[in-house]
Amino acid sequence: MTAIRACALSELQQDTPLRVVLDDVPICVVRDSAGEVFAIGDTCTHGAISLSEGFVEDGTVECWAHGSRFSLRTGAALNLPAYEPVPVYVVEIDGDDVLIDPTVTMAVA
Numbered sequence: 001m002t003a004i005r006a007c008a009l010s011e012l013q014q015d016t017p018l019r020v021v022l023d024d025v026p027i028c029v030v031r032d033s034a035g036e037v038f039a040i041g042d043t044c045t046h047g048a049i050s051l052s053e054g055f056v057e058d059g060t061v062e063c064w065a066h067g068s069r070f071s072l073r074t075g076a077a078l079n080l081p082a083y084e085p086v087p088v089y090v091v092e093i094d095g096d097d098v099l100i101d102p103t104v105t106m107a108v109a
Contacts, residue, residue, distance in 0.1 A: 002101060003090075003092050003099035003100055003101040004022050004023070004099065004100060004101065004102065005097050005098070005099055006020045006022060006027065006029055006039070006098045006099065006100045007020055007029060007098050008096045008097065008098065009031075009037070009093060009095075009096045009097070009098055010096055012029065012030070012031035012037065012098070013031070014031055014032070014033055014035075015030070015031075015032060015033055015056040015057070016030075016031075016056065017029070017030050017051065017052040017053070017054060017056055017061055018030070018052060019042055019050055019052035019053075020100075022100060022102040023102045023103070025041075025102035026041070026042035026043060026050070027039050027040070027041065027042050027089060027100060027102065028040050028041070028042040028050075028051040028052045028061060029052075029091075029098060029100070030056055030061060030072055032056070032059065032072065037091045037093065037098055038072035038073065038088075038091065039088070039089040039090075039091050039098075039100045040061070040070060040072060040075050040086045040087065040088050040089070041075070041086035041087040041088075042086075043086070044063040044065070044066070044068060044070075044082060044086075045068075045077060045082045045083075045084035045085070045086055046063065046066055046068050046077075046081045046082035046083075047063075047065060047066065049063050049064070049065045049066075051063055051070065051086070056072075059071060059072050059073060060072060060078060063082070066081050066082075067079070067081075068080065068081055068082035070082070070085070070086050073088070074088060075087060075088040075106075087105040088105060088106045089101065089102065089104065089105055089106070090104060090106060
């Protein structure tokens with residue numbers, strides 16, 4: 001499969017997560033304070049909570065329900081109660097389009 005348009009770059013507000021669903025895969029898309037765009041799995045690995053409803057700070061997204069933080073770059077769970085990582089997707093920018101392939105994840109560090 002190839003990358004699919006997830007949203008417009010102009011739709012992404014700085015440090016504000018956006019939930020998109022591509023081919024039935026929920027993805028949390030974030031544009032950080034430096035302007036870099038990240039895409040990680042949208043479901044907290046501690047519970048079925050949307051990370052897009054959480055808080056972005058210092059390269060992480062925090063689950064609003066229990067406080068677990070995940071690295072936007074690696075998907076790693078950085079504190080309990082979550083200990084499993086979320087998937088990380090490759091992001092391509094084409095003009096104002098944010099493209100993501102929901103079938104390809106990057107290796108988690």
